[in-house]
Amino acid sequence: xxxxxxxxNLIAHCKEYxxxxxxxxxxxxxxxxxxxxxxxxxxxNNIKTYWWDSMILLNENIVGLDSAIFxxxxxxxxxxxxxxxxxxxxDNKDSKKRYRADDLIEEYIEKIEAKINKEIDKAKxxxxxxxDEKMYRETNPRVMVNQEKINILNERFVKAMKExxxxxxxxxxxxxxxxxxxxxxxxxxDVRQFNLMFATExxxxxxxxxxxxxxxxxxxxxxxxxxxxxxxxxxxxxxGIAQIGKAFRNEIVARQFxxxxxxxxxxxxxxxxxxxxxxxxxxxxxxxxxxxxKALGFGDESYRFYDHEKLAHYxxxxxxxxxxxxxxxxxxEGIHSRTDFDLGQHQKLSGKKLQYxxxxxxxxxxxxxxxxxxxxDRTFLLIISAAYHEEEIKKEDxxxxxxxxxxxxxxxxxxxxxxLPLVKKDGLPEISRRIMNDLKYDFNCxxxxxxxxxxxxxRQDAIGTPYCITVDHQTTQDNTVTIRYRDSMQQERVKINKxxxxxxxxxxxxxxxxxxxxx
Numbered sequence: 001x002x003x004x005x006x007x008x009n010l011i012a013h014c015k016e017y018x019x020x021x022x023x024x025x026x027x028x029x030x031x032x033x034x035x036x037x038x039x040x041x042x043x044x045n046n047i048k049t050y051w052w053d054s055m056i057l058l059n060e061n062i063v064g065l066d067s068a069i070f071x072x073x074x075x076x077x078x079x080x081x082x083x084x085x086x087x088x089x090x091d092n093k094d095s096k097k098r099y100r101a102d103d104l105i106e107e108y109i110e111k112i113e114a115k116i117n118k119e120i121d122k123a124k125x126x127x128x129x130x131x132d133e134k135m136y137r138e139t140n141p142r143v144m145v146n147q148e149k150i151n152i153l154n155e156r157f158v159k160a161m162k163e164x165x166x167x168x169x170x171x172x173x174x175x176x177x178x179x180x181x182x183x184x185x186x187x188x189x190d191v192r193q194f195n196l197m198f199a200t201e202x203x204x205x206x207x208x209x210x211x212x213x214x215x216x217x218x219x220x221x222x223x224x225x226x227x228x229x230x231x232x233x234x235x236x237x238x239x240g241i242a243q244i245g246k247a248f249r250n251e252i253v254a255r256q257f258x259x260x261x262x263x264x265x266x267x268x269x270x271x272x273x274x275x276x277x278x279x280x281x282x283x284x285x286x287x288x289x290x291x292x293x294k295a296l297g298f299g300d301e302s303y304r305f306y307d308h309e310k311l312a313h314y315x316x317x318x319x320x321x322x323x324x325x326x327x328x329x330x331x332x333e334g335i336h337s338r339t340d341f342d343l344g345q346h347q348k349l350s351g352k353k354l355q356y357x358x359x360x361x362x363x364x365x366x367x368x369x370x371x372x373x374x375x376x377d378r379t380f381l382l383i384i385s386a387a388y389h390e391e392e393i394k395k396e397d398x399x400x401x402x403x404x405x406x407x408x409x410x411x412x413x414x415x416x417x418x419x420l421p422l423v424k425k426d427g428l429p430e431i432s433r434r435i436m437n438d439l440k441y442d443f444n445c446x447x448x449x450x451x452x453x454x455x456x457x458x459r460q461d462a463i464g465t466p467y468c469i470t471v472d473h474q475t476t477q478d479n480t481v482t483i484r485y486r487d488s489m490q491q492e493r494v495k496i497n498k499x500x501x502x503x504x505x506x507x508x509x510x511x512x513x514x515x516x517x518x519x
Contacts, residue, residue: 006326051244068221079342224346278339332382
């Protein structure tokens with residue numbers, strides 16, 4: 001099945017099994033805004049816990065913060081968002097559809113890269129173990145022509161973006177005959193800038209209202225509180241401040257399900273350091289964050305670094321951690337060396353000193369910052385799309401059946417354990433309830449007695465429950481139950497009093513963090 005079709009099935013699956021709903025669906029929904037259902041909320045909270053604990057518990061010098069969504073408007077002047085937080089907008093006159101000009105160009109580059117990869121895949125099959133990809137890229141005429149095309153286009157594109165040359169962005173689209181995906185025509189408007197911040201007013205009267213913004217990122221809440229945290233916590237450099245919170249961006253084109261939304265959550269950590277140590281700490285956090293992702297077990301080859309050529313106004317160097325989604329490699333997390341830009345700007349505009357006094361040198365200075373910024377919703381999509389599997393299995397009569405299973409890391413699964421009485425009589429529901437009441441303090445458990453045991457297994461597979469406990473008539477005789485393992489579908493007979501230790505070994509967050517910290 002094509003990746004696009006699998007992705008469509010995943011989106012339908014997320015609604016059917018209570019992971020994600022369209023916001024305000026009874027009123028035909030709100031574009032690019034989503035609600036998390038009962039299972040989605042549990043998975044999302046587990047992702048938050050994994051990130052938060054890995055930051056706060058595994059690092060003595062990182063503390064947490066929860067800043068307000070509303071901030072003084074001068075915050076966004078100092079940060080550069082009012083003046084520079086724009087996307088280049090272009091419309092197709094025939095389809096009346098609006099696009100980001102940079103997205104159209106990047107997608108065109110991706111199509112050329114796909115041609116190169118197709119050539120390489122064919123050569124790999126042809127030459128097998130003797131295939132030398134590097135040499136092939138440097139000698140194959142078709143690959144070389146396409147790569148040269150990418151290089152020339154990319155150089156021009158990066159220059160236009162750096163210089164904010166909107167005319168040349170449009171000219172690139174025309175020169176390379178990039179067509180509207182809907183109309184197929186190249187009848188484009190001029191490119192113009194579009195500020196992404198949502199504005200509103202704060203005040204009791206219309207005349208006295210102050211124009212404010214919904215925050216487009218959580219980082220500035222950390223920067224304006226830097227001195228409060230440093231002094232009250234008696235923090236010494238280097239130290240970090242971590243935060244999970246909502247952000248809002250009026251995206252021109254919001255698409256690919258929850259990948260790009262107008263209301264989203266970020267998990268960010270700003271690491272304050274001495275000037276001159278930024279290269280060392282940038283590399284450190286690059287490696288730490290990649291390790292965090294790979295620990296989830298979705299395959300090292302699914303991740304890659306992408307170094308930025310066009311840098312944000314605050315960054316001296318930046319890289320993304322990209323994941324291979326069903327729609328290709330896309331950014332999940334950004335690691336940026338922000339220098340002293342943010343603290344310096346806030347110090348300048350506020351008139352308040354945001355410096356650190358170093359007792360070793362008896363000097364004060366504005367710290368530099370290395371940032372890790374992870375999209376929670378994108379991480380959710382990463383995890384659920386990597387976990388989604390459609391499998392053909394053999395039934396007892398030899399015929400084939402299809403099961404849909406979410407092979408979620410057990411530590412993140414919304415429901416850890418399902419307790420299923422084989423039948424609704426003979427005391428089996430009562431025993432099942434006793435097991436449920438004993439284990440519910442340790443794990444998120446579900447009790448289910450409706451339908452055949454096979455159907456119940458399928459429902460639990462579909463929400464990613466790693467363990468199912470079946471209580472049957474043998475249980476009444478020897479206090480054993482059948483534990484079924486989600487991924488292998490194998491079953492094992494175990495004592496009831498052993499359940500807690502068996503399940504804890506796989507789903508306990510502290511055990512997972514110990515392994516992450518050790519590796």
